[in-house]
Amino acid sequence: MYSFKELRKAVKLNIDGKKITIAVLGNCATQFFSLAIEGAAKLAEVNLSVVDIDYNQIDAQLLDVDSETYKCEPNVILLWLATEKLYEEFLDSTIDERSSFADIYIKKIKQYWNCIQRNSTAQVIQFNFTEINDNSLGNYSCKVDTTFVYQMRKLNWLLEEAMHENCNVFPVDIKSIQIRLGQSAFYDSTFYYNAKMSVSTKALPYIAESVVSVIKALNGKIKKCIVLDLDNTLWGGVIGDDGINNIEIGELGRGHAYTNFQRWLKQLKECGIILAVCSKNNEETAKEPFLKHDEMILHLDDFSVFVANWDDKASNIRTIQETLNIGMDSMVFIDDNPFERNLVRELIPDIEVPELPEDPAQYLEFLQNSNLFETASFIGKASDRTKLYQAEFERKRAENSYDTIDEYLQSLEMMGQAKPFEESRFSRIAQLTQRSNQFNLRTIRYTEDDIRKISLNPEYVTLFYTLKDKYGDHGLVGVVILRKMDESTLFIDTWLMSCRVLKRGMEEFVINKIIEVAKDKGFSKIYAEYIATNKNMMVRNIYSQMGFVEYEPEKYVIELKDYITKKTYIQEEK
Amino acid sequence: MERNEIYNKVVEVCKDVFGNDELVLNEKSCAANVEEWDSLTYLSIISDIEDEFEIKFSLDEITNVKNLGELVVAVMNHIEA
Numbered sequence: 077m078y079s080f081k082e083l084r085k086a087v088k089l090n091i092d093g094k095k096i097t098i099a100v101l102g103n104c105a106t107q108f109f110s111l112a113i114e115g116a117a118k119l120a121e122v123n124l125s126v127v128d129i130d131y132n133q134i135d136a137q138l139l140d141v142d143s144e145t146y147k148c149e150p151n152v153i154l155l156w157l158a159t160e161k162l163y164e165e166f167l168d169s170t171i172d173e174r175s176s177f178a179d180i181y182i183k184k185i186k187q188y189w190n191c192i193q194r195n196s197t198a199q200v201i202q203f204n205f206t207e208i209n210d211n212s213l214g215n216y217s218c219k220v221d222t223t224f225v226y227q228m229r230k231l232n233w234l235l236e237e238a239m240h241e242n243c244n245v246f247p248v249d250i251k252s253i254q255i256r257l258g259q260s261a262f263y264d265s266t267f268y269y270n271a272k273m274s275v276s277t278k279a280l281p282y283i284a285e286s287v288v289s290v291i292k293a294l295n296g297k298i299k300k301c302i303v304l305d306l307d308n309t310l311w312g313g314v315i316g317d318d319g320i321n322n323i324e325i326g327e328l329g330r331g332h333a334y335t336n337f338q339r340w341l342k343q344l345k346e347c348g349i350i351l352a353v354c355s356k357n358n359e360e361t362a363k364e365p366f367l368k369h370d371e372m373i374l375h376l377d378d379f380s381v382f383v384a385n386w387d388d389k390a391s392n393i394r395t396i397q398e399t400l401n402i403g404m405d406s407m408v409f410i411d412d413n414p415f416e417r418n419l420v421r422e423l424i425p426d427i428e429v430p431e432l433p434e435d436p437a438q439y440l441e442f443l444q445n446s447n448l449f450e451t452a453s454f455i456g457k458a459s460d461r462t463k464l465y466q467a468e469f470e471r472k473r474a475e476n477s478y479d480t481i482d483e484y485l486q487s488l489e490m491m492g493q494a495k496p497f498e499e500s501r502f503s504r505i506a507q508l509t510q511r512s513n514q515f516n517l518r519t520i521r522y523t524e525d526d527i528r529k530i531s532l533n534p535e536y537v538t539l540f541y542t543l544k545d546k547y548g549d550h551g552l553v554g555v556v557i558l559r560k561m562d563e564s565t566l567f568i569d570t571w572l573m574s575c576r577v578l579k580r581g582m583e584e585f586v587i588n589k590i591i592e593v594a595k596d597k598g599f600s601k602i603y604a605e606y607i608a609t610n611k612n613m614m615v616r617n618i619y620s621q622m623g624f625v626e627y628e629p630e631k632y633v634i635e636l637k638d639y640i641t642k643k644t645y646i647q648e649e650k
Numbered sequence: 651m652e653r654n655e656i657y658n659k660v661v662e663v664c665k666d667v668f669g670n671d672e673l674v675l676n677e678k679s680c681a682a683n684v685e686e687w688d689s690l691t692y693l694s695i696i697s698d699i700e701d702e703f704e705i706k707f708s709l710d711e712i713t714n715v716k717n718l719g720e721l722v723v724a725v726m727n728h729i730e731a
Contacts, residue, residue, distance in 0.1 A: 079701070080697065081694075081697075081698055081701070084694065088669075107690055108690075108693070108694075266706070266707065266708065266709050266712065267693075269709055270693070270709055270712050270713065271689070271693050277697045
């Protein structure tokens with residue numbers, strides 16, 4: 077962790093890349109906090125520009141459309157309501173008012189969010205509430221609704237419920253930082269009374285790191301896959317030497333630590349993180365515990381890719397990455413062996429390799445505190461894509477048994493669908509705009525709320541695409557957003573696809589459908605653009621390949637009457 | 651620790667916070683005669699000094715210090731105590 081001093085100095089760094097503007101609004105002094113997040117962002121190579129609004133002006137700033145907050149056109153507005161200040165308000169209220177303190181406050185916060193959504197396109201980062209136990213009734217306070225402890229716990233719960241209902245609001249769990257550091261390190265009373273700052277300079281780097289990880293997630297920088305070693309990582313001991321009866325796993329002794337680690341990993345998988353194995357072992361030996369050991373929590377079908385051989389781990393991780401078709405910077409590698417960690421770090425600088433503690437008892441707590449899997453969207457059960465990746469292996473295997481690619485594609489019996497955005501799909505569509513990097517022509521990120529607005533706006537034509545074949549259903553794999561330039565012309569604002577479905581005729585299917593829909597709606601021309609990032613080189617020439625004319629570098633146009641429908645093996649499912 | 655040594659360390663911290671190595675500071679340096687000295691830089695100095703000497707100032711000390719010389723005295727009170 078950096079110190080506040082280091083963060084303060086990092087503010088001076090110049091970072092390239094897209095500028096993200098954040099307006100910071102607090103009921104307490106936020107100057108040091110603002111310095112800390114700017115510094116932390118820059119050290120994480122995020123070009124963050126922070127506008128620190130004078131404290132205790134939240135109402136005035138958010139209600140006034142011409143306020144400094146809106147004038148700086150922020151991408152993000154951060155709201156920090158410090159508990160210290162609420163405590164003073166609470167004590168200044170009458171006893172009668174106290175029992176409805178949380179209810180009144182949550183209304184106020186919802187009004188803030190509504191104001192922001194009315195007056196700006198910014199996303200909201202909302203801090204939850206730290207706790208002060210003033211022991212007004214000792215332990216008994218917990219059951220009396222006129223105490224501050226009771227009301228603040230209720231307020232946190234109401235806040236979570238309210239955020240659950242609002243897809244434009246993203247939490248920062250400052251309370252968990254307070255718990256982790258302890259109140260004596262988190263809070264500095266001298267500092268509060270001297271400068272109205274509600275956290276110590278020791279706590280600031282932790283809070284700043286949390287904010288920056290949310291900002292990164294909002295901008296698509298998330299981890300998608302965790303690559304795991306086996307021996308002494310998922311269980312105690314070495315399966316090849318100790319044998320199935322002697323490895324440590326289960327509820328007893330050291331085994332318990334590995335079991336709980338596996339429980340946590342299983343949950344990650346259910347949350348949409350891909351699990352992969354990279355082990356130096358014979359494949360058969362490595363798989364044995366998963367097949368035969370009763371107390372194993374993870375099973376073979378939890379892993380999307382299972383690589384066990386005697387090659388070096390960096391090469392194996394590259395294989396895993398190519399199979400999954402995701403960026404190296406979205407992968408995490410977990411290994412108990414410092415040699416392997418260093419080798420992988422050395423050869424693959426982009427991958428995240430946490431410095432796992434030596435004691436297996438500490439693995440879980442360490443990784444939980446590392447907060448590696450920050451995200452800005454969640455689609456519940458459907459997040460688990462393990463089966464899709466496993467089906468992908470079946471396809472790859474089948475691919476090799478056909479002589480020509482056409483024969484293979486025909487054999488897949490692919491069915492595609494194209495429809496305008498639907499309510500039930502908004503979150504998946506938003507998620508794809510945030511996650512897709514490679515097949516993404518302009519890499520514009522949208523939130524669920526943006527997607528809702530676009531789908532309702534008559535100036536847009538929207539399409540989402542699904543695909544299934546005989547091996548399984550890929551679900552929603554493509555998103556197209558077309559913006560009207562005038563009555564006869566459209567512009568392709570967004571075209572992105574999940575990389576799982578490339579080279580299968582989906583590109584052709586998508587473009588055929590775009591042209592068909594545009595013609596039906598009476599348009600005669602479509603403009604398009606490619607915006608290069610360091611990840612989307614693969615689609616650089618796609619518009620040329622699809623018959624568009626490049627009239628300026630990376631800007632394209634097509635007259636619909638000139639379009640020749642492209643061949644594809646995907647049947648349209650109406 | 652000798653007063654001189656403490657004084658030099660405090661001056662280093664101040665220069666670092668002000669971001670200016672060339673700055674000439676003395677016992678009488680304060681908000682009135684150092685352009686960079688404001689409430690925020692002063693707080694940064696306090697915070698850095700607390701870390702540097704592993705001490706904790708009281709509210710009175712922070713509010714009563716009028717210049718760099720008094721700040722050094724405040725540090726000494728903690729170290730000698």
